[in-house]
Amino acid sequence: MQKFNGSMVADNVMALITQLSKYKAELEGKLYHEIGRFEKSTGICAECGQHHVLTLNDRHFICVACGAHKNRDLSAAKSIANTGELDLIxxxxxxRVNPTSQRKAANKMKVFELSKFAVGSEKKEAA
Ligand SMILES: [Zn+2]
Structure with a gap:
């Protein structure tokens, strides 16, 4: 009889999620990037980056630095996205570019893939 192994199931589910994410990103011409396995994401305030120590029961937290009220999982997801963006930058x-028309709103910052704009081609022409 096969012994049920909880962590193996979780690993298989995670592999399926990453496969589907890669597939969907390629289909839509987007970038797929995995952050480090041990990169901290839980308990980081998405507004100011302050770290907090949370127990599994803490589903929400109030940032000690900026006072923002955060959902634990949503904040972790934003933190993972932010870490991935910083890796790629x-x-x-x-x-990361802040379009001129939206300079007053820092949260309207947009991320562009450099290869789509042929960055560096000006240098080649000048040389
Ligand atoms: Zn904060």
Missing amino acids: AAGIVA
């Missing part, structure tokens, strides 16, 4: 794959 560091690798020179994307850039």
Whole structure:
């Protein structure tokens, strides 16, 4: 009789989720990037980046630095997206741009994939 292994099931589900995410990203011409397995995401305030220590029962938290009321999972998801964006910015794959028309609203910052704008082609012409 096969022994039921909870963590193995969770690993298989995670593999399926990543496969589907990759497939969907490629289908829509978007970037797929995985952040480090041990990158901290839980308990980070999505507004100011303050870290908090949460127990499994803490579903919401109020940021000690900025006072924002945060949903634990939503905040973790935003933190993961932010970490991924910073990875891609560091690798020179994307850039964060604040369109001139929306300069007053910092949250309207948009992310562009540099390869789609042929960045660096001006340098080649000048050389
Ligand atoms: Zn905060």
